[in-house]
Amino acid sequence: xxxxxxxxxxxxxxxxxxxxxxxxxxxxxxxxxxxxxxxxxxxxxxxxxxxxxxxxxxxxxxxxxxxxxxxxxxxxxxxxxxxxxxxxxxxxxxxxxxxxxxxxxxxxxxxxxxxxxxxxxxxxxxxxxxxxxxxxxxxxxxxxxxxxxxxxxxxxxxxxxxxxxxxxxxxxxxxxxxxxxxxxxxxxxxxxxxxxxxxxxxxxxxxxxxxxxxxxxxxxxxxxxxxxxxxxxxxxxxxxxxxxxxxxxxxxxxxxxxxxxxxxxxxxxxxxxxxxxxxxxxxxxxxxxxxxxxxxxxxxxxxxxxxxxxxxxxxxxxxxxxxxxxxxxxxxxxxxxxxxxxxxxxxxxxxxxxxxxxxxxxxxxxxxxxxxxxxxxxxxxxxxxxxxxxxxxxxxxxxxxxxxxxxxxxxxxxxxxxxxxxxxxxxxxxxxxxxxxxxxxxxxxxxxxxxxxxxxxxxxxxxxx
Amino acid sequence: xxxxxxxxxxxxxxxxxxxxxxxxxxxxxxxxxxxxxxxxxxxxxxxxxxxxxxxxxxxxxxxxxxxxxxxxxxxxxxxxxxxxxxxxxxxxxxxxxxxxxxxxxxxxxxxxxxxxxxxxxxxxxxxxxxxxxxxxxxxxxxxxxxxxxxxxxxxxxxxxxxxxxxxxxxxxxxxxxxxxxxxxxxxxxxxxxxxxxxxxxxxxxxxxxxxxxxxxxxxxxxxxxxxxxxxxxxxxxxxxxxxxxxxxxxxxxxxxxxxxxxxxxxxxxxxxxxxxxxxxxxxxxxxxxxxxxxxxxxxxxxxxxxxxxxxxxxxxxxxxxxxxxxxxxxxxxxxxxxxxxxxxxxxxxxx
Numbered sequence: 001x002x003x004x005x006x007x008x009x010x011x012x013x014x015x016x017x018x019x020x021x022x023x024x025x026x027x028x029x030x031x032x033x034x035x036x037x038x039x040x041x042x043x044x045x046x047x048x049x050x051x052x053x054x055x056x057x058x059x060x061x062x063x064x065x066x067x068x069x070x071x072x073x074x075x076x077x078x079x080x081x082x083x084x085x086x087x088x089x090x091x092x093x094x095x096x097x098x099x100x101x102x103x104x105x106x107x108x109x110x111x112x113x114x115x116x117x118x119x120x121x122x123x124x125x126x127x128x129x130x131x132x133x134x135x136x137x138x139x140x141x142x143x144x145x146x147x148x149x150x151x152x153x154x155x156x157x158x159x160x161x162x163x164x165x166x167x168x169x170x171x172x173x174x175x176x177x178x179x180x181x182x183x184x185x186x187x188x189x190x191x192x193x194x195x196x197x198x199x200x201x202x203x204x205x206x207x208x209x210x211x212x213x214x215x216x217x218x219x220x221x222x223x224x225x226x227x228x229x230x231x232x233x234x235x236x237x238x239x240x241x242x243x244x245x246x247x248x249x250x251x252x253x254x255x256x257x258x259x260x261x262x263x264x265x266x267x268x269x270x271x272x273x274x275x276x277x278x279x280x281x282x283x284x285x286x287x288x289x290x291x292x293x294x295x296x297x298x299x300x301x302x303x304x305x306x307x308x309x310x311x312x313x314x315x316x317x318x319x320x321x322x323x324x325x326x327x328x329x330x331x332x333x334x335x336x337x338x339x340x341x342x343x344x345x346x347x348x349x350x351x352x353x354x355x356x357x358x359x360x361x362x363x364x365x366x367x368x369x370x371x372x373x374x375x376x377x378x379x380x381x382x383x384x385x386x387x388x389x390x391x392x393x394x395x396x397x398x399x400x401x402x403x404x405x406x407x408x409x410x411x412x413x414x415x416x417x418x419x420x421x422x423x424x425x426x427x428x429x430x431x432x433x434x435x436x437x438x439x440x441x442x443x444x445x446x447x448x449x450x451x452x453x454x455x456x457x458x459x460x461x462x463x464x465x
Numbered sequence: 466x467x468x469x470x471x472x473x474x475x476x477x478x479x480x481x482x483x484x485x486x487x488x489x490x491x492x493x494x495x496x497x498x499x500x501x502x503x504x505x506x507x508x509x510x511x512x513x514x515x516x517x518x519x520x521x522x523x524x525x526x527x528x529x530x531x532x533x534x535x536x537x538x539x540x541x542x543x544x545x546x547x548x549x550x551x552x553x554x555x556x557x558x559x560x561x562x563x564x565x566x567x568x569x570x571x572x573x574x575x576x577x578x579x580x581x582x583x584x585x586x587x588x589x590x591x592x593x594x595x596x597x598x599x600x601x602x603x604x605x606x607x608x609x610x611x612x613x614x615x616x617x618x619x620x621x622x623x624x625x626x627x628x629x630x631x632x633x634x635x636x637x638x639x640x641x642x643x644x645x646x647x648x649x650x651x652x653x654x655x656x657x658x659x660x661x662x663x664x665x666x667x668x669x670x671x672x673x674x675x676x677x678x679x680x681x682x683x684x685x686x687x688x689x690x691x692x693x694x695x696x697x698x699x700x701x702x703x704x705x706x707x708x709x710x711x712x713x714x715x716x717x718x719x720x721x722x723x724x725x726x727x728x729x730x731x732x733x734x735x736x737x738x739x740x741x742x743x744x745x746x747x748x749x750x751x752x753x754x755x756x757x758x759x760x761x762x763x764x765x766x767x768x769x770x771x772x773x774x775x776x777x778x779x780x781x782x783x784x785x786x787x788x789x790x791x792x793x794x795x796x797x798x799x800x801x802x803x804x805x806x807x808x809x810x811x812x813x814x815x816x
Contacts, residue, residue, distance in 0.1 A: 146612055148619070213801040220542045220615055224747065225800055228793035231744070239786045364740075368619060375616060419635075423627025429620030433613050434605055449610060 017041065032078045039076045046071070053112050064109040070097065098289055102282045115402030118394050120281040126393040127288035128350045131295045133373040133389035134382055135342030138299060140371065141380035141446070142308060143335035144315030145215075146223040149230025150370050152210075153203045153340040155237060155362040157347025160199040162257035162357045164190045168249075179264025180272065192263035196291075196348050203344025204337040211336035215329060230367050237359035251359070258356035263287065271355070284353050291349060292386075295342050299382055302338060311335055316449065365422055369396065372425045375432055378439025380446040387441060392428075396421065489802035503778045512655040514777035515770065520661040520730065522769025523668040527723035528746035529753070529761040530675065531595075531716035537756035538692045538712050540611070544618040545598055547743015548625035549717055553591040553724025554734045555633055558640040560586050561729075569642040576643050580729070584667070588721035595717025596710050604706070622740060629736030637733040644729050664726050671722055675715070676758060688712055692756070741789070745772075748796040754806025763807060768792060 021029075021037055029037075047068045054064055074097075079089035101123060108117040118126065132154060139147045162168065165178065167187035175181065178189035190198075214225040241253030251257065262271035262280075270283040302308045310331045313321035322328050351357045369392065377388025395403075404417025417424075432439065438447040504511045528550050535543045561567045564586075565579035602621050606614045644660035651657075679685040690698040691708045699705045727742075728734055749768040753760025772792065776785040783791065799806065 140612075144610075144612065146615060214797065217800055217804060220540070220611065221800055221804070223615060224542060224751070225797050227744070228748075228796050232790045232793050235787065235790045368623065371616070371619075420627045420631065422623045423630070426620040426623025426627070430602055430617050430624065433609075433617045433620065434602070437606075437609060437613055450613070 032081055036076060036078045043068075043072045043076050054109070057112055061109040063104075063107055067109070095289075095293070099286065102279075102285055113403055113406050114399050115406065116398075118398050120279075120285050122394065122397045124281065124284045124288050124353055125350075125397055126390045127285070127292050128346050128353070129370065129373065129393040130386050130389040131288075131292050131346040131349075132343050132370050133377070133385050134292075134295045134299050135339045135346065136370050137339075137374050137380065137382065137385045138302065138311075138342070139335050139339035140374050141385065141443075142303060142315065143311040143332060145332060145335060146220070147226045147336075147339065148223050148364070148367055148371070149210075149226035149228070149233070150339070150343055151362045151364070151367040152226075152230045152233040153207060153343030154347035154350075154366065155233045155357075156203045156206055157199040157344030157349075158351035158357040158361070159237065159251060159257070160202050160344070161192065161195045161348035161351045162260050164188045164195050164198070165192060165261040165352070166257050166259065168252060168257050178261055180267050180269035181261055189261055192261060192348075192352050195352075196345050199348035200341045200345040203347075204341040207336040207340025208333055211333045212329075215332040215336065227364070227367075230362075230364055234359045234362040237362065254359060256356055256358035256360075260352055260355045260357070262355065263352055288349065288353075291345065295345075296382055296386070298338075298342075303382075307331065307334055312445070368422070368429075369425060372429055374439075376428055376439060378442040378446065381439070381441055381443035384439050384441030384443070388439070392425070395424075400424070486802075489798070492798065492802075499781065500774065503774070503780050503782075506780050507778075509654045510777065510779070514773045516655075516657055516661060517777065518770035518773030519766060520664045520769070521773060522766035523664050524723050524726050524730070525742075525746045525749050525769050526762040526765035527668060527671065527719045527726070528743065529749040529765040530672075530758060531719045532743075532747050532750040533753075533755055533758060533761040534688075534712050534716045534719075536750070538688060538709055539603070539614075541603065541614050541618065542747065543716070544615075544740075544743070545602075545621040545625055546595070546716065546720060547739040547741070547746065548622050548629070549591050549595050549598070549739070550720040550724050550727070550743060550746075551629055551734065551736065551739025552594065552625060553587045553721040554640075554728040554739075555629060555638070555724075555736075556590050556721070557583050557587045557725040557728045558638060558734055561643070562641050567641045567643050571641075571643055572645060580643065580725075584722060584725050587725045588718040591721030591724065592714040592716075592718035595720065596714045599710060599713040604709075622743075626736055626740060629739070633734075633736060635736065637735045640728045640732045640734060642729075642732050660730060664730055667722065667726060671719065672762060675719070678715070679758065684708070684711060745789075745792050748792050748799075751796060752799050752806055754808045757806065757808050760806055760808035767807075768795070771795065 017038070020041075021034060025033055025037055050064065050068060054061060074090060074093050080086045082089065102120045105117055105120055105123070110116055132150065135153075136147060136150045139145050139150075165188070167185065169188050170186045172188050173186050174188045174190070175183055176189070177191035177194070179191065181189045210226070210229050214222055217225065237251045238254050240251030241249045241255075243250065262269040264270050264272075268274065270280055270287070273280045273283060303311075310321070310326045313324065313326050314328065314331055318328065370389075373389040373392045374385050375388075376392065377386065378384030400418045400421055404415065407413055407417065408415060437450040442450075528547065531546050531550075532543060535541060535546070561579060561583045565582060567576065567579050598621055602617045603614050606617060644663055646658050646660055649657045649659055649662050679688060687698070687703045687708045688711070690701065690703055691705050691712075695705055698708075745768060746765065749765035750761045751764070752767055753762065753764025772788055775782055775788055775791055
């Protein structure tokens with residue numbers, strides 16, 4: 001397979017930058033210095049462009065300058081050269097920024113075209129979808145199995161929490177450490193924290209059950225089977241209020257199950273909050289951050305484990321991996337189970353946050369939305385996937401409406417932009433696949449696969465992404 | 466187009482019936498029992514529903530052939546195919562009403578000429594559209610990992626849906642109702658109406674034409690050769706890119722014909738119907754054995770019948786709420802028990 005060399009329109013710019021770099025740093029500068037120089041340059045360019053666009057539109061904004069400074073501190077200095085603690089600096093800085101987001105969310109500047117920063121409730125949604133995207137990334141990014149029915153896992157997680165923390169089964173009366181639920185309330189009420197674990201495990205089991213018969217199939221057949229499961233799931237949820245006329249109400253049909261208990265401890269619930277500091281949104285937001293952290297941690301550890309390397313081997317060449325003694329079925333099933341696990345937890349948590357679950361939430365669209373997050377961000381790279389998920393979910397819940405309003409008022413159009421949401425996501429899929437198949441923030445290894453191809457040349461030299 | 470290299474059967478595994486064989490046969494047996502009981506209980510309903518299923522099966526067959534043609538040559542599930550079909554149906558509805566000025570209930574020779582004209586326009590439109598999609602979205606990814614064109618296909622499908630949404634809005638659009646509903650025959654209460662017969666009458670010549678094209682012409686030979694081995698056919702002087710474009714053109718034209726028939730037979734279209742129907746048609750293609758032309762037709766008729774039986778029969782039928790679930794369950798079961806399909810051969814992909 002021939003190596004395709006793209007000559008991009010940015011190439012002349014790149015050449016100029018290299019010349020400049022040599023002039024400033026000299027000919028024998030180390031890689032760290034060069035990287036820092038490049039990052040500094042791009043930070044300056046971003047700041048300059050930002051000023052150029054922001055200042056005439058919105059005037060002088062302190063928050064925007066602060067945001068730029070934070071970006072510079074995070075991005076430019078070569079933190080990783082500090083021994084031991086260096087590699088934690090950037091994640092920790094980003095984490096503290098995220099954790100304190102509820103305090104400054106309302107004081108942020110307005111982004112041109114996209115409008116205001118997302119509010120904290122949207123932030124919860126973004127984090128939940130980030131979790132799902134990281135889960136799907138295990139299946140698609142690591143193991144290279146296209147899963148078009150990831151929404152099924154989300155649905156199972158949601159319904160697990162809904163069944164065991166609501167009055168859905170009213171003839172039962174089981175209480176097990178629920179938060180703020182009077183013991184007279186009928187139905188099953190189990191602590192949400194336990195249910196999240198249960199949702200994850202149950203979903204993982206379902207993942208294995210779906211996986212076992214279908215993982216024998218390769219690539220596209222697997223995609224269509226998972227799609228089938230993803231389509232069956234909402235139909236079961238919709239028709240589940242009366243299974244084949246037996247009268248058994250499992251899912252309460254199109255009305256969905258609502259309300260669902262809120263997470264909490266003892267008599268303290270997230271829904272009620274505590275004072276003006278612990279508002280419900282903030283509590284849900286911080287918990288979501290913890291869950292995302294947990295997902296990222298597991299995902300990173302899994303990637304570097306023996307299992308993770310087996311996934312990558314299968315992704316690059318299944319036959320060769322099998323010949324090297326990687327057990328295909330078991331490895332793929334584990335990928336499915338792991339991906340499903342996080343999807344289940346995320347779905348359960350989201351159901352508890354919304355206090356409801358409806359069959360309409362689980363259509364094929366959502367599978368594609370999550371897939372789009374993984375693809376846009378960069379298959380296989382957790383940070384890329386996270387950025388993709390946060391950005392697309394922001395677009396999904398606030399951004400597109402804002403952008404549409406901006407377009408309509410400034411260009412004199414009259415288009416209902418959110419109506420075409422999934423067309424836009426489809427366009428993103430196509431454009432990314434055609435022009436940057438490795439995604440915005442690719443993992444080095446995945447990038448090499450897309451540029452060089454995987455079947456003919458072994459990638460012994462590819463560095464780990 | 467049976468394409469992949471044949472594997473010799475594994476002699477060791479042939480003697481004992483495996484769990485999957487037994488399980489699969491049990492399911493088929495249960496299905497047959499269910500059908501027979503229904504037949505005995507309500508014979509005339511059964512016959513009527515059978516005829517309905519045959520008609521929908523014909524429409525599915527046209528769409529399924531498009532999937533199977535494209536899969537045979539590129540090993541790509543063209544998710545956008547169903548949406549091409551949907552746009553074809555919308556195009557037919559528009560052309561029939563605006564260009565030829567048909568109105569509901571109209572009859573006479575004019576109607577036949579107009580329907581024929583619409584058929585040609587819809588086929589040309591969908592064929593061009595499909596070939597363009599191939600040129601823009603799939604051709605640049607010819608050498609990319611197989612995941613890449615698949616993901617692109619999903620993206621294209623969503624784009625086309627939104628084109629339909631922008632064009633005709635989110636609601637069902639009414640199509641002129643011109644196919645006569647008078648009876649062809651009435652045997653013991655079993656009626657067969659002209660609008661059903663016309664669907665069959667248009668489908669069958671199109672199928673014969675397609676088989677002739679693939680089996681007898683030079684271009685068809687090139688298609689089969691490309692499906693078998695792209696590199697080798699390129700070395701033999703076949704213009705592979707042109708052949709693939711041609712295949713997409715044919716597949717699109719079939720989708721266009723299906724779109725017209727669907728629009729006139731069902732008389733309403735919505736922007737998101739294509740994807741669902743496309744998945745059902747793909748199931749049909751898999752049921753018959755992907756890459757196998759007669760298989761696709763057989764599978765489509767089976768799926769059409771199963772759908773009609775499920776929605777129409779009264780004794781222990783799950784009903785239309787479950788149609789999709791049943792179709793996808795069939796898809797999954799087929800892939801588990803007999804990945805090569807009813808008529809297909811075992812391929813490295815499926816087995």
